[in-house]
Amino acid sequence: MTIRNSDAERVRNISFFKSADDPTFSKAMNGAFLQRFPANTTLLMEGDSVDFLYILLEGTVELGAGWKSKDTTLAILRPVSTFILAAVVLESDALMSAVTLERSEILMVPGDSLRRSMKENAAFGFAVSEELAGCYRGLVRSIKNHKLRDSTERLANYLLTQRARQGNKPEIVLPHEKRVLAALLGMTPENLSRAFSKLSDKGVSVEGASVRLDNVAALERLARPTPLIDNHYAQDCNTMGKAFTERQQGVLDQKKA
Amino acid sequence: MTIRNSDAERVRNISFFKSADDPTFSKAMNGAFLQRFPANTTLLMEGDSVDFLYILLEGTVELGAGWKSKDTTLAILRPVSTFILAAVVLESDALMSAVTLERSEILMVPGDSLRRSMKENAAFGFAVSEELAGCYRGLVRSIKNHKLRDSTERLANYLLTQRARQGNKPEIVLPHEKRVLAALLGMTPENLSRAFSKLSDKGVSVEGASVRLDNVAALERLARPTPLIDNHYAQDCNTMGKAFTERQQGVLDQKKA
DNA sequence: GCTTTTGATTGACATTTGTCAAGCGCGGCT
DNA sequence: AGCCGCGCTTGACAAATGTCAATCAAAAGC
CATH class of the missing domain: 2.60.120.10 (Jelly Rolls)
Known part of the structure; x- marks a missing residue:
């Protein structure tokens, strides 16, 4: 070896x-x-x-x-x-x-x-x-x-997944640049910005790479995560x-x- | 057994x-x-x-x-x-x-x-x-x-794939109902109809389940099939x-x- | 042979997403 | 400090796709 x-x-x-x-x-x-x-x-x-x-x-x-x-x-x-x-x-x-x-x-x-x-x-x-x-x-x-969710729903679920991986703390840190995140979620950076602002009334507030989730219940009501799509423990x-x-x-x- | x-x-x-x-x-x-x-x-x-x-x-x-x-x-x-x-x-x-x-x-x-x-x-x-x-x-x-092609391009490539599987004859037969085909291609039946009519100036004419391809060159120019996406021999x-x-x-x- | 049902098509409209351009803000650099 | 440069955001607009309703055609059933 x-x-x-x-x-x-x-x-x-x-x-x-x-x-x-x-x-x-x-x-x-x-x-x-x-x-x-x-x-x-x-x-x-x-x-x-x-x-x-x-x-x-x-x-x-x-x-x-x-x-x-x-x-x-x-x-x-x-x-x-x-x-x-x-x-x-x-x-x-x-x-x-x-x-x-x-x-x-x-x-x-x-x-x-x-x-x-x-x-x-x-x-x-x-x-x-x-x-x-x-x-x-x-x-x-x-x-x-990708086929069942629109871009806002994908982002919401991404945030919930990150929350689970980062220990369910009220604040999470985005692990990539936003433009990279946008590409991963299958949208343009412009659209990602708009998706974030659509989530502001679900308690989501962004500051640079850190995101606060102040109303997880509301976010989950929109995101509807399911183990059949979201694997909260996987890479x-x-x-x-x-x-x-x-x-x-x-x-x-x-x-x- | x-x-x-x-x-x-x-x-x-x-x-x-x-x-x-x-x-x-x-x-x-x-x-x-x-x-x-x-x-x-x-x-x-x-x-x-x-x-x-x-x-x-x-x-x-x-x-x-x-x-x-x-x-x-x-x-x-x-x-x-x-x-x-x-x-x-x-x-x-x-x-x-x-x-x-x-x-x-x-x-x-x-x-x-x-x-x-x-x-x-x-x-x-x-x-x-x-x-x-x-x-x-x-x-x-x-x-x-799905992420790189719009619905018309997906249909065009689907038709070319079927053509290859059915022996490169000028007329192919759709193996499923159009609504099933639409679901497979990730669009609504209405959109599939429109996609077919967008392809009419590429020599595509539909009659029930049979489709004539009279200008394969033009269709390929739009569809741009590639072995990195389309597998013309697979199920x-x-x-x-x-x-x-x-x-x-x-x-x-x-x-x- | 006629009716009924189902699928396909078409048009008008709403929603979603992308595109382009401009402006903002933060960090790096001299 | 001050000047970039780059990434992010925002707005206005365009393109793609979905939705709803009406119509039509063909197949299924009586």
Whole structure:
């Protein structure tokens, strides 16, 4: 293994590595290396062939796609997350492009190693299937969010999700620039501003990146969050599901140690 | 195995059963049974716990979801397709509901049997991973289609996809009612009518369920199909990817025999 | 053969969202 | 301090989409 031990430990907190025994883990990591990228670096363009599984250890990465001079954001990832797992499994081209939004550390695992481990070790392969199934369900949620809710409702639910993740405090901090948030929620920055002001009579007040929620009941009446769309414990998109809670906890434990 | 041999043969055309050896296949099918449903039967409501993998052998099934008195169609399936594989792998609740659009035959495979086979046989588990990855990528395509294209562009691309699947003949036949098609394309029936008339100057003429494409070049100039969004060889949504061509061919061969 | 029902279409209108342009405010820089 | 520059906000307008109602056509039923 060509990576530092401390990094290896963090990677093991990813759901489908967690269950792997040491030989399987080492084999899956064979040929992996760590790479640092500055902000606004394109890691991968849609259509590129995919040779590595990417694991984000530090920083922020945006997954997006374009067509006919339009662009859209599909997900924004924070550590620890994997991306383009599906393309790696199928040895196919990327359907999304990946760009760093800030300085990032990324572990690159050869697709060969991962696929070989999956084929040799059924338990490991099953764990990857669980991860893929979780990603699939994340996209189903995303589609439902977009097709069933208007922009104000999407924002309201986003705020409630952030509130749950940030410990149900009356004030939350937006983790991204507003223009990035707008892209993630599928609207223009102008529209995001208007959506915020539409929520002012539900007790939402914005000041820079911090947002106060003074009337959660009213906000919930509008947002109507449901576990069939909103996953209050998952990361922004990829790497979600029940594995997340444990994993995140694991990362925290480690940082303390 | 509690199912007919002829059905078993058809099921083996599903990508991830194709590669399985006979004992693995039998084990995965343990406890499976065939069930017939009339049209407009709800097989599964979103939120229901999922105990079976569903395999559509005859008929049509719509996958949809609702929120706050709104409804949306996520996919329309034709034989041979599996559905809710992700929920089966994760032993979790369904995020979509499934309704028959016509009289249908569905093979129901116990989730236990499938998961056990995955955990016992790495090659089979890997094949399921490939299927899941294909489904994931189908959803990515679907999201890109909806966020990057307006309704007319979606229709234009739908027509070109159907043309490719129906053998590049100048006239294609819409496989569903227009209201179902509208739901699939994410618009109202009224809007679909208008989208068709907007395409009339691109050589598109509609007569009932049959559509003539007299100026494919002009239509393509508007539609700008790309393999990064449009998969001209895959089924409507689920069960797509490279496995499809072989599988479909297999089914056809069998019907001839 | 006639009626009834259902789906498709069309027009008028409302809502939502995007676009363009201008102005505001805060932080970085010299 | 003062001057940018960039991101955010606001307003006016345009485009896209949904809604409602009326009409029409074709299929289903008696």
